[in-house]
Amino acid sequence: MSPHRWWDRTLVDKSQGQTRRLCCTVLASGSWESVVTSFMEELQSGLGDRGLTVSTRPEKGRCLFTTRNFNPGEVIISEEAYVSVPNNSGIEWRCDGCFSSSNLKKCSGCQVVWYCGSQCQKSEWKLHRLECGALSKLDEDRRKSVTPSMRLMLKLYLRRKLELDGIIPATSLSSYKLVEALVAHMSDIDEKQLVLYAQMANLVSLILQWSDSNIKEIAENFSRLACNAHTICDSELRPLGTGLYPVISIINHSCLPNAVLVFEGRSAVVHAVQHIPKDAEVLISYVETARSTMTRQKALKEQYFFTCKCPRCIKVGQFDDIQESATLEGYKCKNNGCDGFLLRDSDDKEFICQQCGLFRSKEEIKKIASEIKSLSDKALMYETSHNYQEAISTYKTIEKLQRKLCHNFSISLIETREKLLKMLMELEDWSEALHYCRLTIPVYKRLYPGLHPLLGLQYYTCGKLEWLLGDTDNAVKSLTNAVDVLRFTHGTGTPFMKDLLLKLEEAQAEASYKLSSKESEK
Numbered sequence: 001m002s003p004h005r006w007w008d009r010t011l012v013d014k015s016q017g018q019t020r021r022l023c024c025t026v027l028a029s030g031s032w033e034s035v036v037t038s039f040m041e042e043l044q045s046g047l048g049d050r051g052l053t054v055s056t057r058p059e060k061g062r063c064l065f066t067t068r069n070f071n072p073g074e075v076i077i078s079e080e081a082y083v084s085v086p087n088n089s090g091i092e093w094r095c096d097g098c099f100s101s102s103n104l105k106k107c108s109g110c111q112v113v114w115y116c117g118s119q120c121q122k123s124e125w126k127l128h129r130l131e132c133g134a135l136s137k138l139d140e141d142r143r144k145s146v147t148p149s150m151r152l153m154l155k156l157y158l159r160r161k162l163e164l165d166g167i168i169p170a171t172s173l174s175s176y177k178l179v180e181a182l183v184a185h186m187s188d189i190d191e192k193q194l195v196l197y198a199q200m201a202n203l204v205s206l207i208l209q210w211s212d213s214n215i216k217e218i219a220e221n222f223s224r225l226a227c228n229a230h231t232i233c234d235s236e237l238r239p240l241g242t243g244l245y246p247v248i249s250i251i252n253h254s255c256l257p258n259a260v261l262v263f264e265g266r267s268a269v270v271h272a273v274q275h276i277p278k279d280a281e282v283l284i285s286y287v288e289t290a291r292s293t294m295t296r297q298k299a300l301k302e303q304y305f306f307t308c309k310c311p312r313c314i315k316v317g318q319f320d321d322i323q324e325s326a327t328l329e330g331y332k333c334k335n336n337g338c339d340g341f342l343l344r345d346s347d348d349k350e351f352i353c354q355q356c357g358l359f360r361s362k363e364e365i366k367k368i369a370s371e372i373k374s375l376s377d378k379a380l381m382y383e384t385s386h387n388y389q390e391a392i393s394t395y396k397t398i399e400k401l402q403r404k405l406c407h408n409f410s411i412s413l414i415e416t417r418e419k420l421l422k423m424l425m426e427l428e429d430w431s432e433a434l435h436y437c438r439l440t441i442p443v444y445k446r447l448y449p450g451l452h453p454l455l456g457l458q459y460y461t462c463g464k465l466e467w468l469l470g471d472t473d474n475a476v477k478s479l480t481n482a483v484d485v486l487r488f489t490h491g492t493g494t495p496f497m498k499d500l501l502l503k504l505e506e507a508q509a510e511a512s513y514k515l516s517s518k519e520s521e522k
């Protein structure tokens, strides 16, 4: 029997068996339908007070709809993580409670989990007491091989146990029932992935050492996590960990979203980024929106198993979509004064500028692209070994070549400039960092129109650099631009936003002091 058939049978048959087993557990009296109905009623009543409702659409499954108007910047919903883990790797660790990376001490019991102090340790103790017991029984090598994804799964099962034992209460908006209701896409994942989930499930079961643990169910939950868990980021959108937010996970995707998901500590907060009328679907983006339709659709299909039919995606193949893709991921016109986009000619031998008609040879493009490729491998090597001087000089050469090859609004060019900006900031070369930051602003404005956190954060970086360099007037302008976006995407009450507003006030005060000093000198 081929492994494929074996997996098909095991997972599908056991899945049905498991669904029945759970029904029986939940159903002391009444039918499965009545359990689902009462669970949905509870969820609807929990959401009703917030002006939200869940409805189901054949092509999307569950969807989150509004039952009132939401203004730009308004919080649509916020949710604590049902379970979460920091992205601890062999080189970087964070506190399990607040994800901070300072003053960490290892849990003396399991030697796996870190805390920044007794407050975080205490707040996590109910769950960690069980996890610590399980991890402590492992030998050192096995303990070291416990990945964040495996810990997330362990915590999921331990939280379910605490809920069943009545130690952590289940509520209408936070319960394992909501986790079970999340899509798992078991019939869509390929055999290789199934085998991987099964191997991970085996390890989780080995760590839990529960006589009734069900490998198939754990594997299915791994698949659930893959399309429902969120990367938890700090206010500047740097990834810190992973969390499962079962209510926010009801929100579907659009490449033209009307809402954005940000994090305040481990709490997930969804803000409206435009006026959302009553009876509209709340939509966030699951993928980087500044990509061509083909790239976005590929990413959505691979991880979430659907074809997006949002207003941007239905334009696929139309002239403006082709233009957008060729600008984002294509080449530039040979004529430096022209900002046209290139398409292949009918013989597929050359590229033709769609604005001025100038030809560009495929050979020339290939040559520059292969130079960039070999330099990129080198630059990455320098970067990962923290040899920033060499990395910067190599990325500068890449940037020069990309300016010859790619359209001014190309993603690869902006990615290189972003890398240079980050490394130059690391080396405290503020003036060069500002040079690259300023180059990214017009591109960000085009790539992220409207209220997008990445545009706001880029203005913020620009403003900080300008202020550090004593260019107070421009710092005020950039920080004002940052506030104009981020007060909608991040709200105004977070420590990050309070700090930004304070910085803006200080920059404004300094600018007016400088102005009055100049006037009194006259």
Ligand SMILES: C[S@@+](CC[C@H](N)C(=O)[O-])C[C@H]1O[C@@H](n2cnc3c(N)ncnc32)[C@H](O)[C@@H]1O
Residues within 6 Å of the ligand: 059, 060, 061, 062, 063, 181, 182, 183, 185, 227, 228, 249, 250, 251, 252, 253, 254, 303, 304, 305, 306, 307, 308, 309
């Ligand atoms: C995080 S869940 C969203 C909630 C989901 N609709 C449910 O019923 O639980 C992600 C899954 O929802 C579906 N989905 C999300 N956005 C979609 C869209 N724009 N079109 C079709 N399906 C979508 C896909 O099946 C995807 O894997």
